[in-house]
Amino acid sequence: xxxxxxxxxxxxxxxxxxxxxxxxxxxxxxxxxxxxxxxxxxxxxxxxxxxxxxxxxxxxxxxxxxxxxxxxxxxxxxxxxxxxxxxxxxxxxxxxxxxxxxxxxxxxxxxxxxxxxxxxxxxxxxxxxxxxxxxxxxxxxxxxxxxxxxxxxxxxxxxxxxxxxxxxxxxxxxxxxxxxxxxxxxxxxxxxxxxxxxxxxxxxxxxxxxxxxxxxxxxxxxxxxxxxxxxxxxxxxxxxxxxxxxxxxxxxxxxxxxxxxxxxxxxxxxxxxxxxxxxxxxxxxxxxxxxxxxxxxxxxxxxxxxxxxxxxxxxxxxxxxxxxxxxxxxxxxxxxxxxxxxxxxxxxxxxxxxxxxxxxxxxxxxxxxxxxxxxxxxxxxxxxxxxxxxxxxxxxxxxxxxxxxxxxxxxxxxxxxxxxxxxxxxxxxxxxxxxxxxxxxxxxxxxxxxxxxxxxxxxxxxxxxxxxxxxxxxxxxxxxxxxxxxxxxxxxxxxxxxxxxxxxxxxxxxxxxxxxxxxxxxxxxxxxxxxxxxxxxxxxxxxxxxxxxxxxxxxxxxxxxxxxxxxxxxxxxxxxxxxxxxxxxxxxxxxxxxxxxxxxxxxxxxxxxxxxxxxxxxxxxxxxxxxxxxxxxxxxxxxxxxxxxxxxxxxxxxxxxxxxxxxxxxxxxxxxxxxxxxxxxxxxxxxxxxxx
Amino acid sequence: xxxxxxxxxxxxxxxxxxxxxxxxxxxxxxxxxxxxxxxxxxxxxxxxxxxxxxxxxxxxxxxxxxxxxxxxxxxxxxxxxxxxxxxxxxxxxxxxxxxxxxxxxxxxxxxxxxxxxxxxxxxxxxxxxxxxxxxxxxxxxxxxxxxxxxxxxxxxxxxxxxxxxxxxxxxxxxxxxxxxxxxxxxxxxxxxxxxxxxxxxxxxxxxxxxxxxxxxxxxxxxxxxxxxxxxxxxxxxxxxxxxxxxxxxxxxxxxxxxxxxxxxxxxxxxxxxxxxxxxxxxxxxxxxxxxxxxxx
Numbered sequence: 011x012x013x014x015x016x017x018x019x020x021x022x023x024x025x026x027x028x029x030x031x032x033x034x035x036x037x038x039x040x041x042x043x044x045x046x047x048x049x050x051x052x053x054x055x056x057x058x059x060x061x062x063x064x065x066x067x068x069x070x071x072x073x074x075x076x077x078x079x080x081x082x083x084x085x086x087x088x089x090x091x092x093x094x095x096x097x098x099x100x101x102x103x104x105x106x107x108x109x110x111x112x113x114x115x116x117x118x119x120x121x122x123x124x125x126x127x128x129x130x131x132x133x134x135x136x137x138x139x140x141x142x143x144x145x146x147x148x149x150x151x152x153x154x155x156x157x158x159x160x161x162x163x164x165x166x167x168x169x170x171x172x173x174x175x176x177x178x179x180x181x182x183x184x185x186x187x188x189x190x191x192x193x194x195x196x197x198x199x200x201x202x203x204x205x206x207x208x209x210x211x212x213x214x215x216x217x218x219x220x221x222x223x224x225x226x227x228x229x230x231x232x233x234x235x236x237x238x239x240x241x242x243x244x245x246x247x248x249x250x251x252x253x254x255x256x257x258x259x260x261x262x263x264x265x266x267x268x269x270x271x272x273x274x275x276x277x278x279x280x281x282x283x284x285x286x287x288x289x290x291x292x293x294x295x296x297x298x299x300x301x302x303x304x305x306x307x308x309x310x311x312x313x314x315x316x317x318x319x320x321x322x323x324x325x326x327x328x329x330x331x332x333x334x335x336x337x338x339x340x341x342x343x344x345x346x347x348x349x350x351x352x353x354x355x356x357x358x359x360x361x362x363x364x365x366x367x368x369x370x371x372x373x374x375x376x377x378x379x380x381x382x383x384x385x386x387x388x389x390x391x392x393x394x395x396x397x398x399x400x401x402x403x404x405x406x407x408x409x410x411x412x413x414x415x416x417x418x419x420x421x422x423x424x425x426x427x428x429x430x431x432x433x434x435x436x437x438x439x440x441x442x443x444x445x446x447x448x449x450x451x452x453x454x455x456x457x458x459x460x461x462x463x464x465x466x467x468x469x470x471x472x473x474x475x476x477x478x479x480x481x482x483x484x485x486x487x488x489x490x491x492x493x494x495x496x497x498x499x500x501x502x503x504x505x506x507x508x509x510x511x512x513x514x515x516x517x518x519x520x521x522x523x524x525x526x527x528x529x530x531x532x533x534x535x536x537x538x539x540x541x542x543x544x545x546x547x548x549x550x551x552x553x554x555x556x557x558x559x560x561x562x563x564x565x566x567x568x569x570x571x572x573x574x575x576x577x578x579x580x581x582x583x584x585x586x587x588x589x590x591x592x593x594x595x596x597x598x599x600x601x602x603x604x605x606x607x608x609x610x611x612x613x614x615x616x617x618x619x620x621x622x623x624x625x626x627x628x629x630x631x632x633x634x635x636x637x638x639x640x641x642x643x644x645x646x647x648x649x650x651x652x653x654x655x656x657x658x659x660x661x662x663x664x665x666x667x668x669x670x671x672x673x674x675x676x677x678x679x680x681x682x683x684x685x686x687x688x689x690x691x692x693x694x695x696x697x698x699x700x701x702x
Numbered sequence: 703x704x705x706x707x708x709x710x711x712x713x714x715x716x717x718x719x720x721x722x723x724x725x726x727x728x729x730x731x732x733x734x735x736x737x738x739x740x741x742x743x744x745x746x747x748x749x750x751x752x753x754x755x756x757x758x759x760x761x762x763x764x765x766x767x768x769x770x771x772x773x774x775x776x777x778x779x780x781x782x783x784x785x786x787x788x789x790x791x792x793x794x795x796x797x798x799x800x801x802x803x804x805x806x807x808x809x810x811x812x813x814x815x816x817x818x819x820x821x822x823x824x825x826x827x828x829x830x831x832x833x834x835x836x837x838x839x840x841x842x843x844x845x846x847x848x849x850x851x852x853x854x855x856x857x858x859x860x861x862x863x864x865x866x867x868x869x870x871x872x873x874x875x876x877x878x879x880x881x882x883x884x885x886x887x888x889x890x891x892x893x894x895x896x897x898x899x900x901x902x903x904x905x906x907x908x909x910x911x912x913x914x915x916x917x918x919x920x921x922x923x924x925x926x927x928x929x930x931x932x933x934x935x936x937x938x939x940x941x942x943x944x945x946x947x948x949x950x951x952x953x954x955x956x957x958x959x960x961x962x963x964x965x966x967x968x969x970x971x972x973x974x975x976x977x978x979x980x981x982x983x984x985x986x987x988x989x990x991x992x993x994x995x996x997x998x
Contacts, residue, residue: 022791023829025814060812155816157827159843160785160854167827168843170788198795199805260811291835309835311809321809324834324869331771331874338769357952362960 011072012050013177015040015136016209017144018057018064020171020195026060026259028153028166030225033058037065039147047143048075049136057212057223059262061195064223066209070176074133081107086116086123100125137176144174145185154483161186171195175209197221197262200313220263220314228258232310235266236294239308243268246297247308253288260292261312268296268308269326275333276305278340281420282410286332289416293329339409343421346408348429352400354407363476364526367403370468373520375399377464380516385507387456395457398438401426402461405439419443445495456504463499463513466492470541471517474534475527479541493545500571501549506643509569514538539568546571550578556585558700565695576645577693584649589656596659597652597687597696603668604687607680616678621658621665626682628658633689640692652690659686704880705777705867705887708801709755712779712861715800716753719793721781724754729936730943733758734780734860735824738935741970743782744847744856746978748988750784755863759943761950764899767892770875774898775891779861786843786857794841794859798833801870809834817842817858821942821963822970823849826858838866848974849967908953915944915962922969931977938969 017040024032037056044051044067052069083089089100096104096111104111107127114125149163156164163169163186172190174181183190192205196219204219206212213223222228232254236247257264275283280303287293293307307329311321356368364370378399382392405411405422414421419440426436434455441458442465444451453459470489473479480489496513499505518534521527527534543564549571550560555578563578584590617623632655639647668679690696703711713723727737734756735741743750756778764774787793791812795805812829817840819825826842840860844852864887867879877888922937945962948954954962981987 023812023814027814155827157843157845158853158855168786168788199810260813312811313806313809317807320807321834324808324836327869327872327874328835334874335771357955359959 012052012069013072013179014175014209015051015067015070015140015181016064016173016175016206016212017066017190018062018171018173018194018212019148019169020062020173021165021169022167023060024063024166024259026256028155029058029060029063029259030255032151032153032166033063033065035151036063036147039151040065040144041067043143043147044070047139048077048133049073049139050075058225058259059221059223059228060259061198061262062221062223064212066212070136072136072176074136074139076133077131079129079131080117081127081129082119083107083114083125083127086125089114089125103127137179137181140174140176140181141183144181144183144190148185173206175206178208195219197313200263222263225258228261228264229254232257232264232266235264235310236308239266239268243306244299245304245306246299246301247294248297249294250288253292253294257292257310261310263313264310265313265315265318266308266310267315267318267322267325268306269322269329271305271307271326271329271333273305275337276303278333278337279420279424281417282336282340282414283333285414285416286336287329289414290332291325291329293325335413336410339413343408343410343425344428348401348404348426348431351404351407351425355403358406361472361476363528364472365524367406369524370472371400371403373468373472373517373524374402374461374464376520377468377513377516378460381460381463381508381513382457384509384512385460385505387460391457394432394434394438395460397431398435398442398457398461399464401431401435402439402442402465445498447491448494452499452502459499459502459505463496463505463508464517466496467513467517468520470496471514471534471538472521472526474537474541475518475521475529477529479537489541490545493542494548497542497545497549497571501575506570506572510542510571511539511567511569514542542568546574549575553578555579555582558698559585559694562694562696562698565698566691566693573643573645576643577648580645580649581694581699583646589653591701592660593653593656594696594699594701596656596663597690599663600659600683601687601691601697603680604684607684608677609681610684610688612678612681612685616674618675619666621662622679622682625655625658625662625686628655629682629686629689636689636692648693652693655686655689703802703867703870704882705863706882708863708867708870709779711800712797713753715797716781719751719783721751721753721783724752726754726756729939730759731756731939732760732942732946733819734778735819735858736822736939736942737780738932740780740782740856740858741822741824741847742931742935742974742977744784744844744852744858745850745974746981746986747854748784748981748986749854750782750856750988753779753781756780759898759946761898761902761946764895764902764950766899767877767888767895770877773864773876773891774895774902777863779863781859781861782856783859784856785854790857791841794831794839797859801866803833803870812841813837815840821945821966823847823967823974828857833866833869836865836869838862838869848977849971850974850978902947902950906947906951908948908951911944911948911951911953915941915948918944919965919969922973926972926976929976929980931973931980934969934976935973938966938973941969942966 033056037054041054050071051067054065054067057064083103084099089097091097100114101111103125104114104127107129109127115128116123117126153166156166158164159168169186171193172185172188173192173194174183174190175192180192181190194204194206196202196204201219201221204215206215216223239245240247283303284295287295287307293309296304296306296308298304309325355371356366358367360367360370378395382395405418405425408421410421411418423436423440426439438455438458438461441453441455442461444453444462453462469492473487473489500508500510518531546564547560553575559578559581563574614626632651635651636648639651670676717723724739737756739752739754757775758778759775761774763772765772811832813832815830816827823846825846826844828842830837831839831841838861842858844856844858864876868876871879873879877892879887881887881890918937918940922934925934945966
């Protein structure tokens with residue numbers, strides 16, 4: 011017989027950002043536990059609101075499946091005494107397995123007879139297993155942040171009730187100082203406590219208590235209400251997915267409503283209005299059909315439409331006060347000369363061990379100008395870059411950004427234009443934050459791209475320089491995202507000539523000069539190398555490059571990301587060619603022996619065999635062709651240059667004995683191989699390529 | 703409802719919940735949490751329930767009495783319950799009803815907000831309570847106080863009285879709030895707001911303040927050496943206020959800032975530890991009282 015299992019954890023309001031992850035974990039762990047405990051079930055569904063995480067598993071068997079096992083014991087020659095009776099060893103084994111010795115059986119395994127205990131485990135009642143099982147499942151849920159509230163367990167927020175039913179029967183497990191029953195809670199204000207008599211009735215009973223337990227139901231209700239408002243008023247309400255997902259988890263019974271604000275506030279920059287509404291109040295801004303903001307907002311309350319006029323009035327008042335504040339900041343900021351704001355950066359801590367924001371701007375500026383030289387930026391653009399770098403963080407010192415940190419850059423651009431800065435300079439102040447996340451736009455202006463590289467690299471290198479690095483899921487300064495941004499920019503044609511390694515070396519130079527480097531430089535260099543190799547790996551994976559080829563190219567020089575991608579693609583093409591394997595074998599054989607070399611200088615006068623001389627000539631030619639191809643950024647020609655050596659390498663190994671007695675000759679040959687390997691390993695570590 | 707009535711209703715309500723009604727503490731502080739009735743009493747195993755109005759000073763927020771929402775000094779109604787009752791959310795919501803705010807007629811939400819005061823090594827998890835979109839209360843389960851983990855966990859409720867009053871009285875400007883009938887908030891507080899702002903931003907003597915900081919810190923340590931926790935704590939509060947004044951004056955440089963914060967945090971940690979030790983020496987008297995739960 012099977013029944014539905016329903017588990018509900020009743021909580022104080024769970025932060026919206028944790029809800030989805032929490033409930034899917036609960037579902038997975040419970041289902042996994044059933045499987046491990048040999049309890050069959052159909053499928054499962056999760057339900058979640060701010061106040062509850064719930065799972066219902068269908069067709070859960072009321073009994074655990076029986077289990078039969080045969081345990082191997084000692085060999086028969088040890089298990090039986092001369093008189094045929096069981097030895098002490100056999101009796102001990104039987105006792106340990108919980109059976110009597112006369113239940114032991116003999117079976118042959120690979121020509122030898124052994125004693126076996128044949129044990130039958132009868133399945134327990136699911137109900138009894140659950141009573142002990144669920145608490146340990148709940149103990150093992152993981153959350154990014156947990157708390158204590160005078161219970162012995164930690165959870166996202168205090169747990170206030172537990173409900174658990176198998177069919178119509180309560181599973182009375184105890185956890186967090188509570189015992190599960192069949193009681194649940196309705197909506198905080200519109201519902202009441204209610205008993206659930208049957209797992210199947212869960213959604214329906216809670217709906218009657220003004221709780222939509224399915225997130226999708228709440229989502230659809232909100233979306234259809236937004237659509238109704240759009241139709242009724244001729245509005246467009248753009249739906250920000252992130253905001254929608256948050257709002258869904260702030261309410262149990264959503265009802266959308268709209269309010270208005272004074273038209274004069276529309277004179278504020280659009281982003282200020284949007285951030286105030288969206289980030290601070292969780293409102294949806296309203297637009298006309300041309301995308302212009304209208305003096306309205308839409309919010310979603312947790313309840314029905316009774317007394318909704320109070321809610322409208324209250325929210326309008328709050329927004330009015332916030333917008334008045336924003337306008338105050340805007341007007342005050344415009345009164346402060348830009349240079350004064352720049353000076354204030356000296357008084358703002360960037361990071362305790364890394365000094366002020368002003369100092370950081372100095373480092374960014376030096377780095378950016380260095381990059382400009384590397385790509386031979388025209389003098390006119392250099393001047394713009396210099397100015398943009400000087401003022402790139404000034405808006406951090408403004409009241410508006412102090413209040414709305416998410417407007418960093420946006421306000422910079424707005425205020426810079428007001429202050430009469432060049433259009434490109436203002437735009438670069440905004441764009442140098444790009445890309446902020448995977449898939450975000452890249453800087454369109456070249457000066458913004460350079461500034462972005464300098465800014466991001468300074469953050470990464472200075473953090474590494476004081477020993478702060480991302481670990482596991484912890485990356486509080488978003489360093490991975492910033493590194494991915496650097497790689498993305500370097501993959502753009504404008505920035506091809508820039509070397510990733512030189513970029514971090516230059517950033518390290520700045521740190522060292524200012525005495526901010528707190529750990530050993532060579533350690534940081536190695537860590538940066540590994541850190542960026544991981545970002546490049548992601549890029550290569552997205553290009554669907556084989557893992558062994560990724561390994562091979564990442565072992566070579568990391569300076570030029572675009573070259574790494576191209577090399578990887580070239581190698582992917584080569585894998586289809588028959589002679590590729592031979593070429594790689596040649597390079598690898600050379601590399602293996604080269605490891606034994608003491609130096610890389612060979613002396614042609616010491617060559618004794620023709621094949622040696624031929625190979626040396628071939629190497630000379632290959633190196634020349636390789637360098638030419640490298641300068642033309644032609645990865646395929648680079649590979650071809652190396653591949654041209656392959657026949658001579660094989661011929662060399664066929665005809666020349668490397669490890670000869672005579673030391674001078676031996677070392678000369680090893681040095682030649684070392685030189686060859688130096689040449690091939692510029693392209694990739696070929697030894698990592700795998701052949702089936 | 704005027705502000706005086708609001709305060710009386712909240713006091714009545716929380717008195718009925720068993721809270722001791724304390725008075726504002728007579729040393730300057732930036733938040734009601736720093737009143738020793740909360741900060742120190744949240745430490746150790748003894749039960750505690752208290753409620754009080756706390757005038758809190760945030761020198762950097764001073765706006766010469768010209769900004770409708772920002773004040774050098776605002777008023778918090780502070781409740782501390784230790785241990786946190788299981789039904790504390792319901793108890794809190796009932797307190798809004800005491801202010802004639804019926805939850806059914808409004809939209810009340812608990813929106814994630816984790817409160818922190820790094821200077822005093824205090825941190826907790828909880829929410830801002832939103833009333834029709836306005837934050838009216840900070841609701842926090844303490845996890846750490848004075849850099850020490852707390853057990854049992856206290857719950858702290860901080861009502862922003864001006865916010866709540868501006869909602870109840872439907873006023874846009876804090877200075878238009880009615881304190882009692884016929885007397886406006888501005889009548890009482892405009893002048894101090896202006897003068898404190900002027901003093902903070904233009905007049906204060908930073909050299910004198912720096913000396914004060916050092917002196918208060920030294921005196922706090924001296925008191926601690928004699929196991930005098932409460933006097934030591936008063937001087938730690940003084941340090942914190944002087945630091946806030948210096949910061950608002952722009953007198954503390956980037957490199958010094960961390961150092962000053964660290965010095966206050968260090969004091970707070972030592973005081974917290976000494977308080978717990980002192981209570982232990984006294985045999986945790988409040989554990990023996992009626993209703994006191996032994997949790998040691």
